[in-house]
Structure formats: structure tokens, C-alpha cells
Amino acid sequence: MKILLKNIEEPDYTGSIQDYRRKGGYTAVSKAIKEMTPEEIVEEVKKSGIRGRGGAGFPTGVKWGFIPKNTDKPIYLICNADEGEPGTFKDRIIIERDPHLLLEGIIITSYAIKSHQAYLYIRGEFVYGANRLNSAIREAAEAGYIGKDILGSGYNLDVQIHRGAGGYICGEETALLESLEGKRGWPRIKPPFPAAEGAFRCPTIVNNVETLANIPFIINNGGESYAEIGVKNSTGTKLFCLSGHINKPGIYEFPLGISLRSLIYEHGGGIKNNNKLKGVIPGGSSMPVLASDEIDVSMDFDSLANIGSALGSAGVIVMDETVDMVDVSLNVAKFYAHESCGQCTPCREGMPWMRDIISRIKDGKGKKEDIDTLLDITYNVEGKTICPFGEAGAWPIRAFVNKFREDFEKHIN
Amino acid sequence: MSKENKTVTINIDDQILEVEKGLTILRAAEQNNIYIPALCSHKNLTPFGGCRMCIVEVEGMSGFPTACTTPVEEGMVIKTHTAQVQASRVEILQLILSEHTSSCLICEEKDECKEYMGTIRKAGVTTGCRYCPKDGQCELQDLVEKLGVKEINYPIYYRNLRVEKDDPFYDRDYNLCILCGRCIRVCQEIRIANTLAFKQRGPKTVVGPAYDRTHIDAGCEFCGACVSVCPTGALSEKVSKWEGKAEREELTTCPLCGVGCQIRLLIKKNEIIGSLPAEDPLVNNGQLCVKGRFCVAELVNNYQRLRKPYKTQNGTKVEIFLEEAVELSAEKLSACSPEQFGMLVSPNCSNEDLYIAQKFARVAVGSHNIDTTARTFYGTGFNAFLNLMRMAVPLSDVLKASIILCIGLDTRFGRSVVGVELRKAVERGAKIITINPRHHNLTMIAEKEFQPVPKMEVNLLNSLVMLTEKKKTPTSQFRSKRTTGSLSGELSTVAKMLKEASAPVFLVGSEFLQYDESPQILEAVEKLARNVSAGILPLPVQNNLFGSVLMGVYPEFLPGGFSSTGKERIDNLRKRWSADVPNFSSQWNAETLSSGSRMKVLYFIGEVPPNSRPPSDFLIFQNIYPPDISYEPDLVIPSAAFTEMDGTFINGEGRIQRVRKAVDPPGEALPDWEILCRIAQKMGIKGFDFSNAREIYEEISSLIKGFGDFDNTKRKANPMICEGELNIPETRPSRTKKADKKFPFLLSVSVGEHTYRGFPLSTWVEGLKKLFTEGIIDINPEDARKTGISRSDEVIVTSAYFEKIWSANILSEQTQGTLHVTLPQGESIGNNPHPVKIRKKDV
């Protein structure tokens, strides 16, 4: 069952509007705009049970429902294409190979939330992707899917690309909003949530690329048939990004609920050089690592949460027995120290301390107490920061220490 | 359910409280005396939520919400001091301290260190050994104590940032910064100046102007608001950084310009250690400009302050006691005939000083020969300026105006509090129109700006006058930057805007005041204001100019602003004072000081007359600083500064404002009125037995309407009464030659306006030398290129009448073919503007 890679996996598929239409593209837009009311679309998406693919897994239809009724302010849709999570490269594939799939999702969603202005906030480094999207927007406009009076319905929509300037934190939705407004990319204090007060203080929906790319399917086939894919509470298919010590790294689409073991050994071709598996990060660098005996887990939102990790962005990073978890955690800690926005104390000060302490341990200069200090910091950060970046940096470190403590101790003795 | 929906009922630490809706948990707790630690929050600023010290637990909310950002809600149950919250706060504080040079906070030696580490204190902030300038006032210190932090689990990490000392008035040591963002928010939200911002990211985050510019280059106004809100020693005042905490405060009025800001003097051991804005909503609303904020302490504490009187005997100074000085003065003055006496008083003096000064001249000496240097400052435009002052409206009218026309106004350094009001007005939707031949700081907020070349201002204003009357097409040439169509089109637009505006206000600054055509310019402003029913607020440079007119320290004016030629008025005064008051008019004034006939006694009170000693047998110099050595007064008497006396000023709006004694005057110095009273009494003159300023004030209020109670002067602005006019020679010098082949540039001059009691402030306040530059000639880049002049070159400026050398500043905002220079008060070049030629020195 393929929804997102269906076109991309076709050998001659170029991603042009002709190709996309040949594959049945833009039928969902016609159906949505001509035959459905915005409320019906929201209802359909609620029925599909789809949860956000940006990391937090919030039910998409429910989020759309938070837009205040009868507001006299403009409403904005923002597609979050900032994809900065280490180990994650799924949105990029959609943007570069099937941009019209994303645009169709954006148009339907804008219509559903009554927005006339959509922004595509794209990671600064995705130069090719931004160019690709720009020409796709032009094509779609020429074909009458974007612009004034779309398909003769009287509905208007403008889609604009906004390129980021190189901050991981700008993937966090409120930092993204600040950046979009031309300000420093710092997360906002919530509430108010973007649906009430977002871009330019107006109601705003922020959705991930992959989330939006699912919408045409839901409209074409109905929410219920989407809900039949996957497992309870985690419906639909999901893009998994396999990387690390694995024979067949790459991007895979499977219904949610596939087991991590089969993902690695069956589809990913197993561990490189037939080495033993040491650990695997299931959802991008922000999510706690799983030990080799935890990989029989079902890859869905609830199952991973139950064992103390999370699906996150589904960036699956595989590490074999040659890996020293001190190196990995240093790498991760360096990333978070570098990317912290600096606004709140625990994160701004805590991340560099984690980095420095791990670095000290790695250099053989660590003390016994350092390991506990490290754990202490993770607790001091957790729940006390403005945005979830704090946890994103603290949780993985805690898991590395807890699950691979002997690696750390080895450096100390 | 809550009463009228204005309040909500909440529970903080088991106390049931009814609090205002919309408050944050932190403010609600504060109002009920419940302490929640907080660092980044500040009562006047929007919540930031960065430091995380104020975390609390709220039933039904996940995690730890911050009290400073979470609004109260009906039925909220809040716990502020659970064990977990407390422990987390200690941890968070430790994280802050780990990056703060904080050994001073937890060092066991701290008390000893305070006593013995005198040298380190003077060396500035080092890597964390005690002493930080904020010692005793640091909010981190407070928190460390309140939370009982004894040790830090993290090693101290010194960021090793360069301590920024390049700017005047304050140093910035960002090694001590905790990134609370208060300075940035005050700069953006309250001052609307946007000089400061966060730069870099994460642990590298620093505060400062963008692109690492200095504050001067970034457009900072040096209002010091950032320094005031900084909870740590990161921002500290250069002059008083090691003074520690003030012991007490005194509320008084700033004497450094006619705005009349209310300031809080900070006092320690009978010394002024600083000044902060007072929250007076009528005047400065918690704001000050660089002068009021940073210059007061330096001004009154300078080591050169006069302490004892001295006389000059055979060319040498002989220090004497005050009593002898009084006797000597009395002797000389008793022997002086009214025509041979002249007194110059400063419009920086209090009303009480001024009142006594004129009573002294009129009663003790029997002469109307009393004047101020305001006459020379405003020159031929003085009457026109007084006319505008008669029409003065309160500054708060700016808040109501839909259009504000700013004439010759710049608010970057002086009067920056007015600039804040203007920026607020713009945020509110008001439009600013500026007319100024020079570059100024209001261009950024101006809807329309006119930059007429010198000598064209009158035409421009007259065109507006005509356009607001009848339909007439003006013909004139001048520059208007944003014009796309013809200039007359632009003028018609502005005229239309003014006519249609609701309650327009005109603010008059000092740019045109020294021009030959200033009377015509000011008259045109007055006409224009009448045409469009605008309120006018001239912003006088001299803080008590209004008071000087009302007290009658001019040959032409009696107390109450009445004309001294009115026989009835004189008779009335004679009755009131039970004394003889001269009935002949005076030929003498400040303009004739140097050119007129030799006087027997000249008495200068808080005034420093021009260059050389004016012809006189006996010269008394009474001031807070010694005179320039170029002329030797026969007698020097030390005065009290405004921080050392009681009294009142009247600001440009006509508001009577209190001056309060904060510290004792140095040595034998006394308030001017007191010295004068002693001399009068020594001369045997009645009517000078005052023992304090209040008694004088009471006599003033018995003569002049609208004064009221000494202790309760904070009332609404009075209109200025001033009957008659000053005798100003009718020289209409507008036949100033135009630039020609021989002298191709038109040079305009303004006079250094930042003075106190006759001295330029920059004489005593080091930092001002960087801000108020004199003797620097502004040249348009194209003109500079043609004449081969570059920045800082010495430029020889020649006219038919003079040759001067000034230093060059290349400025694109200076109109081509024109030049500008600011000169110290008293220095003049004759006609202004003046055709000149320029060349680089040594070429």
C-alpha cells in the first residue's frame, strides 16, 4: 500500500504537472473544491485519524478544528518543510520528486481551513527543493489550481515560499512563525497556540510536508478507507528513513505498525558486515535510543511511547556493535548545544554542559559523579523550557546513559 | 461566579484570592505579597519567560508553567513552593550562575573581600572575584540568598567576552549578562528605539546593537533605560559604578532643558551618586534623556566646584570667608549708581533666585539693569519666541494630535523624552511632518520631511501660511526628500493635511533660532498655527526661561511679566515692596555688555559672559564653577547647585515644578538668593529677610497669579503672562548676501545649547564630548570631493569677515552647497547663514 511514494517509485516519473495529472493528480482538489464544503473536508480528515508527521503526532483534523469560527482575521496555512531533524530526509523526497502531491495537499487544506494565503517554509539548505517547488507553483497556477477563482469556484489562494536561514529551531512551529515574520527564530510562549494566534497574530495552521501530502488520498478515497490502513490510533502509511549501519539505507513507506525488526532486517537488508545490532534510534535524533532487545516494537505512536521512546520523525538510525555510545551522545549533545535558540536558561546552559561533560568523559577526564550530573541536567531541562527542544535534547542523552551506562563507565575507569 | 467578570478567584498556596482578570500569576502573587522568584520579568515590560526562575505548579496543567507568562484563570490552584519547584529553581539558578562570573556570590571570603580588595574594585570587573558594580543591588545576589544556594555543581565558565567601554556613560560587560532580555525589551517597547537586540544563538547568544556597532553608531540615545533595568552588573554607569547602593532619594526637577523632567536623585553620604527618572505621567513618564540620566552627578560633583569665595588682589587670588565677600560686595554696591550697575542672571536659576535677583537690582541698587543671556541666545527672534511661549500647550497634547509638525527639532540626545512621545504617537497612527535644514533623528518616523536650504525656510513656511489661508501658489526653491511630484504639490498636500488634522500640534526646536531670519521664521510658525488652529509647544533650551520672564529679570519686565515702563505697575510694586522702584527705563542689556560704557559694578549670577572681561571696575562672579582664566573677576562667590537647594522652576509648558535640596552645598556655597539677601541686608536694605525658599515663594505668589502652594505645585500648566515686548533693535538682517562665485557655500551656525549656568555641560561631563561636538563642520560628500576634503581634515573657512579652522565631517544629509557648524555659546560669525569658501589646511 503506497500513498506517498506511489508516483515517485514509478521509473519514468518526473514530478511535472503532466506526470502528476497522468497519475490521477489534482482530482482531489476538484472534488474538494467543487463538491465538498470546508467543514466536510475537516470531518473527513478527522475520520481518517491521521496524526501529524512532523514529530508530535497531533491529530490533524482536530488541529484544524481549533481555528476560531467566524474570525474576521485572515487565516494562514503554513507547510513546515524545515526538515532539520538528524536522520530525517522524507519531506525532502516529496518536495524534490513529487512537489505537486504536496501542493495538492496544501490547496485542499487551505480550502478546508478557509485560508487564502499559504506559506511554504522550507529549510534554507534545500535550494533544489525550493526551486522545484517554485516551478511547481507556477505550473499549478497556470493550470488554475492556485491563484484567483480556482477551478471557477470563486475560491482564491496564493502560495508563497519562504526559505529558512539555517536554524534547526525554526522547525519548531512558533519559532518558524517568528522567522516567517522576519524576526529572530525564537519559539513563542504558548498559549496562545498558532491556531488561535499564529502568523502575524492571525489564526494559523502549521502542518508537516508529509502530513499534507496524505490529504489528497484522504479526499479521493474517504477518511474511513485511510483509517483502515495501519493500526488503531496510528492510521495510514508512514515514511521511514533508514540510515546508519544498515545494508539498504533509504526511504521506505509502510503502514504504521510494522515491526522495527522487520524494518531493519527484512526491508533494510540487515546490519552491515553482518555485525551485531547495538542500538537504534527510532524517530530522529531527538528520540530516546532503543537497545537491541527492544526492536520487536511495533512502529506506531502508542507502542513506541509505551516503551519510553517515540515515533518522532521516523528517522531510524541503526548502530552496530562497533559504536561507542559516548561518541554518539557527544555528537547528539553537540548538535543540541549548537542549535539551542538561547532563549531559556535550562536549555541554553544545560545543553552546553551536557556536551562538555560528555566530551570530558570521552577524553578520559571524567569523574564518577559526572554520569549522575549528566542525568541531573536532563531532569532539570525536562518540562522547564519554553519549547520542546529542551526535551528533544535531554531525553536522548538520558536514554544513552541509562541504556549504555557501561560505555560511559569504561571511559572513566 | 466572579463579580462583574472583572476578577477571578484563585488559590495560591492555599490562600483564596480574588484578583484582577488578565493578570499573570506572578503579578497576582506580588499584589498579595506572595514571593515567587523572578529574574527576567519586569513590571513595565512584556513577559519574556526566559529565565525560568518563576516556575510554579498549577493543578491541571502539565509541566511547570512560568508564573510570569501564565494568566490567572477562574479557579486556578497554584503551588509556588513545592519541594520539586524549589529544587528545580535552585538547579536553574545554578545553571545561570555557571555562566556568570559568580564566585562572588557564593565565595566564603566575600565579607573579607569587601573590606580588603580595594584595588580589584578599581580594576573593573575581572573574572569573577568580588566586586561587581552591582554589588548590593544585584538581583542574582538576592536570589542566591533567598534560595540558599551554597555551591555550584558546575565549574564556572567565563565567556571571555571583551568588556565594551567604547561608548560614553556606561560599560557593558556581557560576561555578567544572564540574557534576561530586559534591556532589549525596554529599548524596544518603552523607548521604541530598537538599538539593542539579541545576536547569535544558543550559548553564544549576546546582547548588543546589530553588526557589533557601537551604541553611538547604532543610533542609541543614551537614555540609560537599559542600564536601569539590568538586574546584573552587565550594564553599569561609568561614573557611579563603584558607588554602591543609594541610601536615600530625593525627587526634583532636571534643570538641563525646558522639558522639566522629574528626576530621582540618588544620594549616599551627602553626595549625589546618580539620577533616575521619576514616574511623572504629566511630564517625562519614567523617561529621561542622556543629560538628566547621566550628567547630573558628574555635573554637581566635579572636583573643580567652587567652595570658598576669593578676591583678586594685585593680580593674585586671595581666599576669603563668605562674610568678607558679602561685606565687600555691599560696600561696592552701596557706592554704585543705578546706571553704572549691571546684573546678569542665569535662566537656570530657580524662580526664588531670580525673583530676589531682580528685587535686589531694583530695590537695593535701584536699577532695572538686569538681564539674562537668553537675550543673546535668541537674538532678534527673542520676542517672536516669547510669543510662541505665550501660546504653549502641554506636551500631553502630542498624545491627542493626529499630526505633529516638528520645526527645527532633533530629539536624539537632548529632549529624547519628547522623541519617545513622538514615536508613540506614530505607533498610534499620528503623522509627523518635519521642517529642518539639517539632518535630524526624526526622519525615520516622518511622513513628510522638508529640508529647505538655509534662507529658504521663511519662504517655505510662508507658502504654507498662504496655502492654509487662501488659494495662492507659492514660488520657492528648496529640497524635499520624498517628493515625487513638484514641491508645490507636496506643500499643498501638507497644507491640506494640516487643515484637515484634528488638534494638530507644532513642536519648535532650536535649529533656526540663531539664524538672521529667526524672527520671520518664528512669526510664520505662529501664523501657520493660527491658520490651522494648532497648539504650539516651543521647547526652550533654558530650563527656566518661562520663570525668568515671569520673575522679571529683564530691564523690560517686572515680576508677573509686566512691562517696566508702566507707571501703574511700578507704583503698585513700590507699594507691595514698600520700597522705591526706579521709574526710568534702562538702556543696558546683555547685548550691550561688551560694547557699552564702562560699568562700576557688574554682577554675574550663574552666567559666564563671552570671551573677555566686559569693561567694569568691579566684577562679581557668582557660580558653582570658577570662571575662565581669561578674565579675572574681582570677587568670586560660590553658589549652590540645583541639587543643593529648594525652590521652583517653570518648564516650557508653564508648569511650576519643585526643586528639592538633596545634599548640602560644598564649603561655603549658598543658594544665590541667600547670598543676595545677605548682601542686601549688609547694605541696610529692607525686604530681604527671607530665611528659606518657601518664604520667597510666598511673596512671589502674593504678587503673581497662579502660584499656589509651595508643597503642592504639581498642577496644570499656566499660560505665560508677559505684557509688552523686549527692546530688540529692529535690525532686519535678512539682506544676508547669497552665496556667489567668490564665496560659493552658505554656512549656517547653531550654538551649543547644552549648558548649565553658562558653562557647556561637556566641560564637566566627559562623555558628552563624544555626543555634543562643537567646531565640526558638516560638508556634503560631493562638495567634499570637489574641494578635496575628507573626514577629520582641518578646513579653513573664509568669508569676507572672518577666517576660521574647523574639523570636517562628511555628511550625505547636508544639502549640497551648504555647510553647518555648531559653535560654543558666545562665539559668533556675524551673519547667519554666511557665504564662505572652504579649503583643506596645508593644501
Ligand SMILES: Cc1cc2nc3c(=O)[nH]c(=O)nc-3n(C[C@H](O)[C@H](O)[C@H](O)COP(=O)(O)O)c2cc1C
Ligand atoms: C525543536 C523542534 C524542531 C522541529 N522541527 C520540525 C521540522 O523540521 N519539521 C516539522 O514538520 N516539524 C518540526 N517540528 C514540529 C513542529 O513544531 C510542529 O509540531 C509540526 O510542524 C506540526 O505539523 P504536524 O501536525 O503536521 O506534525 C519541530 C518541533 C521541535 C520542538
Ligand code: SF4
Ligand atoms: S528550550 Fe531551547 S530552543 Fe526552546 S526556547 Fe528554550 S532555549 Fe530556545
Ligand code: SF4
Ligand atoms: S545586559 Fe542586563 S538586562 Fe540586558 S540581557 Fe543582559 S542581564 Fe539582562
Ligand code: SF4
Ligand atoms: S529632556 Fe530636558 S529636562 Fe528631561 S532629562 Fe533631558 S535635559 Fe533634563
Ligand code: FES
Ligand atoms: S521571571 Fe518568569 S521566566 Fe523569568
